[in-house]
Amino acid sequence: MVLEQVEYRKFIFSGHDSFHCRKLWLKKGYDYVKGGNNFNSENAVIKLGVGKNMVSAIRFWLKAFRIIDAKDNVTKFGDKLLNNLNGYDPYLEDDASLWLLHYQLVVSNYASIYNIIINEFRKEKLFFNKEIFINYIKRTSELKRDFPFNENTISKDFMVFTNLYKNNLDSKDIEESYSGLLAELDFVKTIKRENDEQYYIENSERDNLNDAIFLFAILKNPSYGNSISLNALEFEFNSPGSVFALTRKGLLNKIYEIVEKYDNVSFTDHAGIKELQFKKKESPFTILDRYYDK
Numbered sequence: 211m212v213l214e215q216v217e218y219r220k221f222i223f224s225g226h227d228s229f230h231c232r233k234l235w236l237k238k239g240y241d242y243v244k245g246g247n248n249f250n251s252e253n254a255v256i257k258l259g260v261g262k263n264m265v266s267a268i269r270f271w272l273k274a275f276r277i278i279d280a281k282d283n284v285t286k287f288g289d290k291l292l293n294n295l296n297g298y299d300p301y302l303e304d305d306a307s308l309w310l311l312h313y314q315l316v317v318s319n320y321a322s323i324y325n326i327i328i329n330e331f332r333k334e335k336l337f338f339n340k341e342i343f344i345n346y347i348k349r350t351s352e353l354k355r356d357f358p359f360n361e362n363t364i365s366k367d368f369m370v371f372t373n374l375y376k377n378n379l380d381s382k383d384i385e386e387s388y389s390g391l392l393a394e395l396d397f398v399k400t401i402k403r404e405n406d407e408q409y410y411i412e413n414s415e416r417d418n419l420n421d422a423i424f425l426f427a428i429l430k431n432p433s434y435g436n437s438i439s440l441n442a443l444e445f446e447f448n449s450p451g452s453v454f455a456l457t458r459k460g461l462l463n464k465i466y467e468i469v470e471k472y473d474n475v476s477f478t479d480h481a482g483i484k485e486l487q488f489k490k491k492e493s494p495f496t497i498l499d500r501y502y503d504k
Contacts, residue, residue, distance in 0.1 A: 220319075221319075221322040221326075221357060221358060222319070222320060222321065222322050223322060223323065223358060223360070223363050223364060223367050224363045224366065224367060225266075225270040225321070226266075226267045226270045226271065226321070226370055227263040227264070227266055227267045227270075228366050228369065228370060229263070229264055229267035229370070230370045230371075230373040230374040230390065230391070231267075231271040231274075231275070231374060231391045232391065233302065233391050235267075235268050235271055235391075236271065236272065236275060236277055236292065236302070236311075236391075237292055237300055237301060237302070238258060238259075238268065239258070239268040239269065239271070239272045239277065239278075240272065240277055240278075240284065240288055240292040241292075241294075242254075242257060242258055242268075243272070243278055243282060243283075243284055244284060244293075248282075249265060249266070249268075249269045249282065269282070270321075272288075273318075273320050274315055274318060274320040274321040275311050275314050275315055275318070276288070276314045276318050276320075277291070277292065286495070287314065290495060290498065291307065291310070298498060298502040299502065302391075304502075305394060305395070305418055305420075306420040306422065306423050306501065308391070308392055308394060308395055309395065309418075309419050309420065309423045309454070310423050310426070310498075311391070311392065312392055312395060312397065312453075312454075313423065313426075313427050313453055313454075315392075316328050316329070316448070316453050317430075317448050317453065321367075323364075323367045323368065323370075323371050324371065325448075326347075327343070327371065327411075328411065328452065328453060328455070329447055329448065329452050329453070331343065331346055332410070332411045332455075334346070336410055337401065337403065337408045337409070337410050338408060338409055338410070339406060339407065339408045339409065340365060340368045340369070343364070343368050344361055344364050344365060344368070347359060347364050348361070371398075372398065372409060373390055374390050374391055374392055374393075375390055375392050375393060375395070375397055375398035376390050376393055376398060376400065395418070396418075397411060397455070398410075398411055399411070399412060411455050412455065413455050413456060413457045413460070414455060414456070414457060414460060415456070415457055415459055415460030415463060416454055416455070416456055416460050416464075419454055419456075419464070420501065421464055421467040421468050421471065422497050422498060422500070422501035423501075424450055424454070424464040424467075424468065425468045425472070425475075425494075425497050426494045426497050426498055427450045427453060427454070428443070428450060428486070429491060429492065429493075429494040429497065430494045431448060431449070433446070433448075436487060436488045436489075436491065437485050437486070437487050437488075438485060438486045438487075439483070439484065439485055440461070440462075440465075440484035440485065440486070443461060443465075443486060444456070444458060444461050450464070465477050465486055472492075473489075474488055474489045474490045474491070474492065475487070475488055475489075476489070
């Protein structure tokens with residue numbers, strides 16, 4: 211259950227006005243903030259070229275993906291990724307950037323549904339739909355007094371969650387088609403079961419997950435020291451195994467890749483105790499600088 215691991219977390223639902231993040235919104239919002247503009251300005255609608263509710267949604271997603279902070283200031287990550295002059299990937303053309311955003315979305319917990327589903331809920335329910343998830347959150351709220359529950363809000367959050375990870379191929383609106391920012395990751399899958407569309411997140415080897423993003427996720431995890439057990443990497447809260455839904459084989463493949471590439475990293479197996487070890491930890495952004503050659 212959610213309650214066993216997340217007593218310290220504040221849960222946030224809604225804030226996106228039922229708009230999932232469009233592909234160009236992060237760049238558009240980043241440039242808007244870097245230009246010294248304020249989301250509360252009367253000119254925000256004109257400068258961003260979207261409706262009033264979408265202005266609020268762009269602001270929400272910038273925070274959820276850690277592009278801006280709580281005070282609407284651009285973060286180091288936002289500058290590193292989206293800066294026009296030397297940003298890693300301003301227009302998000304590299305799949306590695308999408309995995310990076312996926313990671314930030316889950317661990318930031320600004321939009322709690324992603325953290326809950328990917329870290330916990332999917333491990334309890336292999337196949338799920340909106341009703342199953344709503345019931346799960348309702349049960350959790352009944353056990354935890356300060357856990358917010360509003361069925362309509364959770365329902366909208368779930369719709370936005372699914373739209374973010376899938377292509378809307380049936381949409382007649384050209385802008386809406388292929389509009390899920392993280393759809394290319396093929397992370398959330400759909401299946402028809404008894405006249406009902408259900409979703410599942412299957413553990414995979416994730417061949418399209420770059421080892422630099424995998425290592426970044428390990429180095430950014432505050433609970434990891436210089437020695438990390440394989441079980442911790444696979445199963446713990448916000449671990450790479452959980453966040454990226456990796457199989458044991460996929461996890462080991464990524465570990466072998468970073469051990470081969472980075473001199474300060476080794477993987478040991480003594481008396482059945484498997485550990486990833488760091489002689490010296492580099493800055494997470496140093497790893498990304500090297501990958502993006504910045």
